[in-house]
Amino acid sequence: MDVSMITPAQARRLIRDEEWTKPTAGMCHGFIQANLVIIPKHMAYDFLLFCQRNPKPCPVIEVTDTGSAVPETVAPEADLRTDLPRYRVYYDGNLHEERLSITSLWKEDFTTFLLGCSFTFEQALLDNGIFIRHIEEKKNVPMYKTNIPCNPAGRFHGPMVVSMRPVKEKDLVRTVQVTSRFPSVHGAPVHIGSPDSIGIHDLNRPDFGDAVTVKEDEVPVFWACGVTPQAIAMQMKPEIMITHAPGHMFITNDKNETYSV
Amino acid sequence: MDVSMITPAQARRLIRDEEWTKPTAGMCHGFIQANLVIIPKHMAYDFLLFCQRNPKPCPVIEVTDTGSAVPETVAPEADLRTDLPRYRVYYDGNLHEERLSITSLWKEDFTTFLLGCSFTFEQALLDNGIFIRHIEEKKNVPMYKTNIPCNPAGRFHGPMVVSMRPVKEKDLVRTVQVTSRFPSVHGAPVHIGSPDSIGIHDLNRPDFGDAVTVKEDEVPVFWACGVTPQAIAMQMKPEIMITHAPGHMFITNDKNETYSV
The missing domain is CATH 3.30.2040.10 (PSTPO5379-like domain)
Incomplete structure (x- = not known):
C-alpha cells in the first residue's frame, strides 16, 4: 500500500484500527501533520499563553474544547484518543508508558493542543x-x-x-x-x-x-x-500529560498550502 | 509639533501627562499601534482561545501577566493604565464612562490584551x-x-x-x-x-x-x-471590561516592518 497517496480519513481509520502503528512521516502527501500535547485544564491558560508568546517554537494549530477529543476545525470527524499511532503518557513529568490508544485514560478536564510540525x-x-x-x-x-x-x-x-x-x-x-x-x-x-x-x-x-x-x-x-x-511542559511535572510518541503524529484534513502566506 | 516623527516613548510621555488626549492616527510613523481589551482573569482563557481560533479578526500582539499593566515585549517601560489617550469603561456590557487614566480602577485580576490594528x-x-x-x-x-x-x-x-x-x-x-x-x-x-x-x-x-x-x-x-x-466580549456582559476609546490606540516600540513576512 502506498500510504503517501491515501486520504487523511483513510490514514486515521488504519491508525484507529491499529493496522498502522508506525511513524507517520511520508503518509498523506501534502497534508498538515501535528504534534499533540494533552494537559489538565488548570494548566491550559498558562500553556496557551506560553504558545502565544513563543509562536515560532509553539505554533498552535488547534486547541480543543476542554473534555473534547474532537479537533473541530482541522478534522471534525476524528478522535484524538485513538487516531494517532502511538502515545506517550507521563505522570509527574516521568514517562510511564507508550500506548496505541488513550481512550481508557480520558478525563473530563483534559485539554488538547495540536501544534505545527516541521x-x-x-x-x-x-x-x-x-x-x-x-x-x-x-x-x-x-x-x-x-x-x-x-x-x-x-x-x-x-x-x-x-x-x-x-x-x-x-x-x-x-x-x-x-x-x-x-x-x-x-x-x-x-x-x-x-x-x-x-x-x-x-x-x-x-x-x-x-x-x-x-x-x-x-x-x-x-x-x-x-x-x-513538550520539554517545557514536562519541567512543570504535571500530574498527567499525554503526547504523541516522536514521529507518530496526528494527520489533519488541512493541506500544507492552506497554511502558507 | 510634528507627532508623526516623535518616538513611541515620547508619544506615551505626552499621553501619560495628558498633553495629548486625541486619536493616535498619524503618530509615530512606522510603529505598530494596538487595540486594548482588559477583562477579569476568569474570562481570560476563553478569550485567548477565541483569539487563537479567530486570528484574522483577533490578532494578539501581547497578553500581559494577570495583574500587570506592563507589556513586557512590545514596550517594557510603558504603563497600560495611563499610556493610552482615552479609555472606555464598561460595567455589565454597558458603557459607563470615558477616562484619560484607569489607574484608580486597576484590580489584581485584570488581564490585558493588545490586539493588532489596521x-x-x-x-x-x-x-x-x-x-x-x-x-x-x-x-x-x-x-x-x-x-x-x-x-x-x-x-x-x-x-x-x-x-x-x-x-x-x-x-x-x-x-x-x-x-x-x-x-x-x-x-x-x-x-x-x-x-x-x-x-x-x-x-x-x-x-x-x-x-x-x-x-x-x-x-x-x-x-x-x-x-x-470587543463586540463579542461585550455580549458576555463581563462585570467590568475596559477598552481604548475608538482611534485612541496604544503605541508600541515595534516597527511595522518587524510584523511582515
Missing part, C-alpha cells in the same frame, strides 16, 4: 530541490537545547529547542524564502551559521534525535522546534 | 500608492457585521465584523499582496466584491464608523476588524 516546511524544501540530510540518512532530525530563552508565561519557562538541517551555501537564500511562507508551522530559521552563538557546542551530540553529516560546503541552519513546548 | 496595513497600502477613502474623506473607517460566524470558544461567539475600503480594480492584486505580508495584523482581505454575499445589505449604513464614497471603477474590499473581539 514536516510541512520540509516538504516545501524538497519541492524546491533542497535535500534534507536526516531524510537521506534515514535518521531522526537532530535537535539541540539553545541559550535562547523562551518568553515565560506563568510557571512555563525555559530555553528554545531547535532542529538543525545542513544547507548548501547556494541554497541558503531559497531556504529562508521557502520556509518564511509558513509562519504558522515554525516558519523561517531562527539562526544560520555558528552553533556556538546560540549555545550549541557540539553538533555531533544532539540533545534529541540523531547527529547527521555536515559537509564542507554546507552551513548549519536552525529552526525553532516543536519539542520545545 | 493602521499597519493601511500604511503599507499608502506606501504602495493605494489611497484610502476614509482617510481622504477624514472619516472613521466603515465597519459592518457580517454573516461570517467566528469560531466559538467557551461563551464567546458571534459574527465577524469587517472594515471596508474601496479599491480600484487595477489595484486589487497589489492590495492583496501588500496586506498578505502582515498576517499578524489582520492580513489579507476576507472578501472582495459583493457585500450581499457576506450578509451586508447596504454599504451606506455601516454598523460602526462612517459611510464612505465608492466610485464607479472601485470594488469594495473587506478586512477582518479588531472591533470583533
Whole structure:
C-alpha cells in the first residue's frame, strides 16, 4: 500500500484500527501533520499563553474544547484518543508508558493542543530541490537545547529547542524564502551559521534525535522546534500529560498550502 | 509639533501627562499601534482561545501577566493604565464612562490584551500608492457585521465584523499582496466584491464608523476588524471590561516592518 497517496480519513481509520502503528512521516502527501500535547485544564491558560508568546517554537494549530477529543476545525470527524499511532503518557513529568490508544485514560478536564510540525516546511524544501540530510540518512532530525530563552508565561519557562538541517551555501537564500511562507508551522530559521552563538557546542551530540553529516560546503541552519513546548511542559511535572510518541503524529484534513502566506 | 516623527516613548510621555488626549492616527510613523481589551482573569482563557481560533479578526500582539499593566515585549517601560489617550469603561456590557487614566480602577485580576490594528496595513497600502477613502474623506473607517460566524470558544461567539475600503480594480492584486505580508495584523482581505454575499445589505449604513464614497471603477474590499473581539466580549456582559476609546490606540516600540513576512 502506498500510504503517501491515501486520504487523511483513510490514514486515521488504519491508525484507529491499529493496522498502522508506525511513524507517520511520508503518509498523506501534502497534508498538515501535528504534534499533540494533552494537559489538565488548570494548566491550559498558562500553556496557551506560553504558545502565544513563543509562536515560532509553539505554533498552535488547534486547541480543543476542554473534555473534547474532537479537533473541530482541522478534522471534525476524528478522535484524538485513538487516531494517532502511538502515545506517550507521563505522570509527574516521568514517562510511564507508550500506548496505541488513550481512550481508557480520558478525563473530563483534559485539554488538547495540536501544534505545527516541521514536516510541512520540509516538504516545501524538497519541492524546491533542497535535500534534507536526516531524510537521506534515514535518521531522526537532530535537535539541540539553545541559550535562547523562551518568553515565560506563568510557571512555563525555559530555553528554545531547535532542529538543525545542513544547507548548501547556494541554497541558503531559497531556504529562508521557502520556509518564511509558513509562519504558522515554525516558519523561517531562527539562526544560520555558528552553533556556538546560540549555545550549541557540539553538533555531533544532539540533545534529541540523531547527529547527521555536515559537509564542507554546507552551513548549519536552525529552526525553532516543536519539542520545545513538550520539554517545557514536562519541567512543570504535571500530574498527567499525554503526547504523541516522536514521529507518530496526528494527520489533519488541512493541506500544507492552506497554511502558507 | 510634528507627532508623526516623535518616538513611541515620547508619544506615551505626552499621553501619560495628558498633553495629548486625541486619536493616535498619524503618530509615530512606522510603529505598530494596538487595540486594548482588559477583562477579569476568569474570562481570560476563553478569550485567548477565541483569539487563537479567530486570528484574522483577533490578532494578539501581547497578553500581559494577570495583574500587570506592563507589556513586557512590545514596550517594557510603558504603563497600560495611563499610556493610552482615552479609555472606555464598561460595567455589565454597558458603557459607563470615558477616562484619560484607569489607574484608580486597576484590580489584581485584570488581564490585558493588545490586539493588532489596521493602521499597519493601511500604511503599507499608502506606501504602495493605494489611497484610502476614509482617510481622504477624514472619516472613521466603515465597519459592518457580517454573516461570517467566528469560531466559538467557551461563551464567546458571534459574527465577524469587517472594515471596508474601496479599491480600484487595477489595484486589487497589489492590495492583496501588500496586506498578505502582515498576517499578524489582520492580513489579507476576507472578501472582495459583493457585500450581499457576506450578509451586508447596504454599504451606506455601516454598523460602526462612517459611510464612505465608492466610485464607479472601485470594488469594495473587506478586512477582518479588531472591533470583533470587543463586540463579542461585550455580549458576555463581563462585570467590568475596559477598552481604548475608538482611534485612541496604544503605541508600541515595534516597527511595522518587524510584523511582515
